[in-house]
Amino acid sequence: MILGSHVGMGGKEMFLGSVKEAISYGADTFMVYTGAPQNTRRKEVSELRIAEAKAKMSEVGIQNFIVHAPYIINLGNAAKEETFQLGVDFLVTELQRTEAMGSETLVLHPGSHVGEGIDVGISQIVKGLNLVFEQYNGPVKVALETMAGKGSEVGSRFEELSRIYDGVTNNNMLRICFDTCHVNDAGYDLVNDTEGVFKEFRRFFPTNQIAAVHLNDSMNPRGAAKDRHANVGFGTLGFDTLLRICNMDFLSNTPIILETPYVPREGAKEREFAPYKFEIEMIRKGVFDPELLERVRKEALGE
Ligand code: FE
Ligand code: FE
Numbered sequence: 001m002i003l004g005s006h007v008g009m010g011g012k013e014m015f016l017g018s019v020k021e022a023i024s025y026g027a028d029t030f031m032v033y034t035g036a037p038q039n040t041r042r043k044e045v046s047e048l049r050i051a052e053a054k055a056k057m058s059e060v061g062i063q064n065f066i067v068h069a070p071y072i073i074n075l076g077n078a079a080k081e082e083t084f085q086l087g088v089d090f091l092v093t094e095l096q097r098t099e100a101m102g103s104e105t106l107v108l109h110p111g112s113h114v115g116e117g118i119d120v121g122i123s124q125i126v127k128g129l130n131l132v133f134e135q136y137n138g139p140v141k142v143a144l145e146t147m148a149g150k151g152s153e154v155g156s157r158f159e160e161l162s163r164i165y166d167g168v169t170n171n172n173m174l175r176i177c178f179d180t181c182h183v184n185d186a187g188y189d190l191v192n193d194t195e196g197v198f199k200e201f202r203r204f205f206p207t208n209q210i211a212a213v214h215l216n217d218s219m220n221p222r223g224a225a226k227d228r229h230a231n232v233g234f235g236t237l238g239f240d241t242l243l244r245i246c247n248m249d250f251l252s253n254t255p256i257i258l259e260t261p262y263v264p265r266e267g268a269k270e271r272e273f274a275p276y277k278f279e280i281e282m283i284r285k286g287v288f289d290p291e292l293l294e295r296v297r298k299e300a301l302g303e
């Protein structure tokens with residue numbers, strides 16, 4: 001199992017800091033955004049401290065990591081030409097940055113159709129990806145994330161992702177990022193029928209198309225179309241379901257990334273403490289710890 005979490009990138013250390021953060025969690029892999037996920041302001045590649053980060057990774061044996069594109073990219077927007085064009089242009093530079101950093105996977109939310117309907121959304125996404133792959137044809141693949149179906153999100157059904165593959169000319173540039181919270185919220189029954197969900201998945205894609213897993217529990221019941229992540233074992237999917245997914249044969253070489261929420265202080269709202277070291281340890285042990293969130297708090301507060 002190759003297990004890690006989302007980590008930050010900022011300050012003076014930039015990408016080197018991301019690697020150090022992953023190491024502090026005892027992770028084998030990690031995921032970063034190349035800047036704030038809500039905007040497209042980005043530092044020059046030369047300022048990211050890539051060489052030092054790579055040296056650190058090879059020192060500890062971290063072999064791969066993934067990058068997540070910002071959510072403001074919306075290739076599904078057929079209503080606003082600027083939004084669409086901005087998405088295309090930014091995605092090309094993001095692929096170049098991802099390549100410079102040394103990852104082969106850039107995770108992308110396929111897009112939202114903003115009220116124009118799923119068919120229009122899909123054809124707009126296809127158009128956008130075709131424009132992107134006319135300009136970028138390197139080693140980095142775009143992993144389309146399985147979505148929760150919140151608002152007008154495209155890609156909550158495997159069939160919708162498959163239609164995107166069908167439309168994209170150079171679709172060997174595409175992969176899938178399988179988000180467990182989103183798949184649950186989209187209506188698939190991972191809890192009672194994990195095998196059945198992957199069997200359904202295989203109707204559209206071979207499982208080797210899964211380039212990354214986002215391992216999140218869900219705060220909401222199956223089919224809620226909500227997208228609110230919960231800590232592993234503290235949501236409606238539960239520890240056993242998530243562990244079963246981690247241990248599936250075909251995922252043994254696939255980065256599994258936690259995007260679970262930070263833990264607040266007792267009674268507080270603001271989420272302050274990273275749970276990843278504890279969640280990673282718990283998953284590796286294979287035993288649920290009901291005191292996990294309490295332990296995260298205690299260690300963070302030095303108690
Ligand atoms: Fe995502
Ligand atoms: Fe995700």
Ligand code: ZN
Nearest residue numbers: 181182227229
């Ligand atoms: Zn999510």
